[in-house]
Amino acid sequence: MRQRVAVARALAMQPDVLLMDEPLSALDALTRANVATEIEAIWAAERRTVVLVTNDVDEALVLADRILCLNPDGTLGAAFKVDLPRPRDRGEMNDDPAFKTLRADVTAYLMDVGIKGKVEGARLLPAVTPRHALPRAYAQAAKGFTDDRYLQFSQLHKVYATPKGPLTVVKDFNLTLKKGEFVSLIGHSGCGKSTVLTMAAGLNEISKGAIKLDGLHVEGADPERAVVFQSPSLFPWLTARENVAIGVDRVYPRATQAERQDVVEYYLERVGLADAMHKPAAELSNGMKQRVGIARAFALSPKLLLLDEPFGMLDSLTRWELQEVLMEVWSRTVTAICVTHDVDEAILLADRVVMMTNGPEATIGRITEVRLPRPRTRRALLDHPDYWHYRAEVLGFLAEYEHGHSKKDAA
Numbered sequence: 001m002r003q004r005v006a007v008a009r010a011l012a013m014q015p016d017v018l019l020m021d022e023p024l025s026a027l028d029a030l031t032r033a034n035v036a037t038e039i040e041a042i043w044a045a046e047r048r049t050v051v052l053v054t055n056d057v058d059e060a061l062v063l064a065d066r067i068l069c070l071n072p073d074g075t076l077g078a079a080f081k082v083d084l085p086r087p088r089d090r091g092e093m094n095d096d097p098a099f100k101t102l103r104a105d106v107t108a109y110l111m112d113v114g115i116k117g118k119v120e121g122a123r124l125l126p127a128v129t130p131r132h133a134l135p136r137a138y139a140q141a142a143k144g145f146t147d148d149r150y151l152q153f154s155q156l157h158k159v160y161a162t163p164k165g166p167l168t169v170v171k172d173f174n175l176t177l178k179k180g181e182f183v184s185l186i187g188h189s190g191c192g193k194s195t196v197l198t199m200a201a202g203l204n205e206i207s208k209g210a211i212k213l214d215g216l217h218v219e220g221a222d223p224e225r226a227v228v229f230q231s232p233s234l235f236p237w238l239t240a241r242e243n244v245a246i247g248v249d250r251v252y253p254r255a256t257q258a259e260r261q262d263v264v265e266y267y268l269e270r271v272g273l274a275d276a277m278h279k280p281a282a283e284l285s286n287g288m289k290q291r292v293g294i295a296r297a298f299a300l301s302p303k304l305l306l307l308d309e310p311f312g313m314l315d316s317l318t319r320w321e322l323q324e325v326l327m328e329v330w331s332r333t334v335t336a337i338c339v340t341h342d343v344d345e346a347i348l349l350a351d352r353v354v355m356m357t358n359g360p361e362a363t364i365g366r367i368t369e370v371r372l373p374r375p376r377t378r379r380a381l382l383d384h385p386d387y388w389h390y391r392a393e394v395l396g397f398l399a400e401y402e403h404g405h406s407k408k409d410a411a
């Protein structure tokens, strides 16, 4: 709402030229889409000349007559004419071949100038076993059973106490994940995604129902469940290496000091920080800090990896790069749930996209199984015909719940 006020204020001064520097980047992806549509409507009515700086290709495609790319060295790069009919509706555009081609072209151009293949280093992971993976008698017996139902949410409820009395935020959430599966969790702001995730992490009490991981109830925080939040919480005075090492020392009781160090450095190399691992966290960029957060989570060899909008604070080029880093490191070695607002991210990463209805009493509204080949790259996806079909499905669900409850529910 504050950002809407800022846009209204700028327009009320009737300027000849309106200059906007990432006006929407502090908003979540869905709010961003709404405000962008509003800006387009105002622009259409007022016909001001506008220069908009953005790192979001879709935002540029919704708003602009022309897109000019800046190269990383500051020189002017490719220019694209955006000849799409207005008003531009994201859902309708998704079916427009001209939009698809243009989106792929701009994205490919930006990736070419901005992103180099980033996986460095040739270190091998030592054969060490984390504490939580040491064999348990019962687990051997129940092996086949638990791998198919590795993580189970059953009739999960969350009730928060509020001044107005108990509020049921999440109601009857049921989901089963296979071992090594990757699930994206998407839904409107405030529906309860973080609530579900923190319950799975053991950081938030379960009100009713149960979460079972590898046959055991989730109770309290444990390094077998690693969490990556939107802003990485690193100790600023410790180096990247030391920040990752803190957890690792606890987790591998039978490993030698040298083996533990290898685990730490192996994952820092995998996320592209081979050259920066001795820098204090305070000197790292946001993107680098988030890489440390990912390395730290993987270095714990967790059974379950929980990510809550891990790339939400990053610009879209860094985000694309880290999505590919994440997929590369994940490679089915861990079961993962990623909360995101970003439809493309949700599809790119996941085996299934789980869509939540709006709260209160939010639950699972729809599940889309993403049968795209792996390993996936953003570039290959943009060329894959099914990708647009998945995208329409998720966008459609979110649009349905855009204004409070589902239009279908109301009918």
Ligand SMILES: Nc1ncnc2c1ncn2[C@@H]1O[C@H](COP(=O)(O)OP(=O)(O)OP(=O)(O)O)[C@@H](O)[C@H]1O
Residues within 6 Å of the ligand: 160, 161, 162, 169, 187, 188, 189, 190, 191, 192, 193, 194, 195, 196, 359
């Ligand atoms: N400790 C709490 N006490 C009371 N209500 C809470 C508490 N934590 C969260 N809520 C409420 O629960 C609902 C779900 O919150 P949650 O943070 O899980 O949403 P979310 O889907 O992660 O949202 P966002 O996309 O904005 O991160 C919200 O209405 C929020 O106000």
Ligand SMILES: [Mg+2]
Residues within 6 Å of the ligand: 193, 194, 195, 308
């Ligand atoms: Mg949240």
